Amino acid sequence: MSGPQDTAQPLDAADVEAMVDAAIKAIAAAKDSAQLKQARAAHAADKSPLALANRRIGSMPKDQRKTAGALIGQARGRVNKALKERAEQIADSELAAQLESERVDVTLPVREHPVGARHPLTALIDDMCDVFIAMGWEVAEGPELEAEWLNFDALNFTPDHPARFMSDTLFVEPASDHKLMRTQTSPVQVRALLQRELPIYVVSPGKVFRADEYDATHLPVFHQLEGLAVDKGITMGHLKGTLDHLAKAMFGDIRTRLRPHYFPFTEPSAEVDLECFVCHGASVGNPDRPCRTCKSEGWIEWGGCGIVNPRVLKAAGIDTDVYSGFAFGMGVDRTVMFRNNAPDLRDFVEGDVRFSRSLVGGAR
Missing domain, CATH: 3.30.930.10 (Bira Bifunctional Protein; Domain 2)
Incomplete structure (x- = not known):
């Protein structure tokens, strides 16, 4: 009796590139940590298009798996790199905004509140x-x-x-x-x-x-x-x-x-x-x-x-x-x-x- 036939369709490089482009655009469009978290969930999590495409590799003919694996691996690497770079940019931006909002003008007069005094x-x-x-x-x-x-x-x-x-x-x-x-x-x-x-x-x-x-x-x-x-x-x-x-x-x-x-x-x-x-x-x-x-x-x-x-x-x-x-x-x-x-x-x-x-x- 013969085994199950590998019926999965080969991955199209153009489709994978489109997934990467969509992910990179969404990551670049994130303006704060919350939006970046949403982009990560949509394009790098377990249910993202690239993750689903990666699951298909197991049902492909053996002679196609290596090529497909390399294609998906490179694609996910580019997305993760874009996420890391954008996360650093957003962290720097948010820190700068926080420091600006908490800035104290040391030249302003202040009223001291001593808690005690020397006898x-x-x-x-x-x-x-x-x-x-x-x-x-x-x-x-x-x-x-x-x-x-x-x-x-x-x-x-x-x-x-x-x-x-x-x-x-x-x-x-x-x-x-x-x-x-x-x-x-x-x-x-x-x-x-x-x-x-x-x-x-x-x-x-x-x-x-x-x-x-x-x-x-x-x-x-x-x-x-x-x-x-x-x-x-x-x-x-x-x-x-x-x-x-x-x-x-x-x-x-x-x-x-x-x-x-x-x-x-x-x-x-x-x-x-x-x-x-x-x-x-x-x-x-x-x-x-x-x-x-x-x-x-x-x-x-x-x-x-x-x-x-x-x-x-x-x-x-x-x-x-x-x-x-x-x-x-x-x-x-x-x-x-x-x-x-x-x-x-x-x-x-x-x-x-x-x-x-x-x-x-x-x-x-």
Whole structure:
């Protein structure tokens, strides 16, 4: 019994060329990815004319299959190449259109929406430290939980000094450990004397703790910046010049004065006053021009200073016949109040970002 006869008609090259031409025209006419997808389905998918023609090859006489296969293969290759090239062109075109539609004019004014602000105390501490770094000083830091010896004894505080009493100092239990929350940043200066090589020029900013009331002018936690210079030939003149430079950097063209005072760790000691930067002394004795900032006194108390007491240097093992030094300290919180006319210290700790923005962005 003979097998089935191959009855399929041979492929006409002209018909195949017409299929390719139709496919290429449809592909070229596609303007976007969606239209190209339709052209691909119509001319290169399983039910496209070329795919159907390819199926006929299996039923052709064997001597015609090779030629027909080559003809269809070349035709489908041309269509696939046209699809690939057009797909790249459309992708480039669509990307360019997307970039154009999303283009931002960077020259237009914008409105910023900050999510936070640096705290004015942090900003001022950085500014004050920068003044001293520019003069070649170093910034020193120390622990907030401090040894009583470093906070008091090494600074020439006598055992019965009022500052040691519980009414001022926050001691940490058990009392036998002699640990406390530092009442000043002076212990950092003592650590510098014990650990650093001479000469020493350091500033020590940081938090301090005292048993104060929480009100408009007092906080139990506040900030100080203290400075220490120990070298050969240090005098009060060096101290006054340093404080004048810092005052001008913080407040502009302003004078300072020193008033005799007493501190256990300096001798001689002085209070540092700033010329009132509101009235510049014009309110003194002038009832027609009262000044709320200085209370018509013409000066504002800023901090304390003096020549380092020789006992403090000796406690650190420093030869007082060769070296001398000066020290100073002022409240950073009060400095912020002076510079920005902030009326209430409680605003500094309540966490309102509007307060921080107004002071950090305000005038000095």
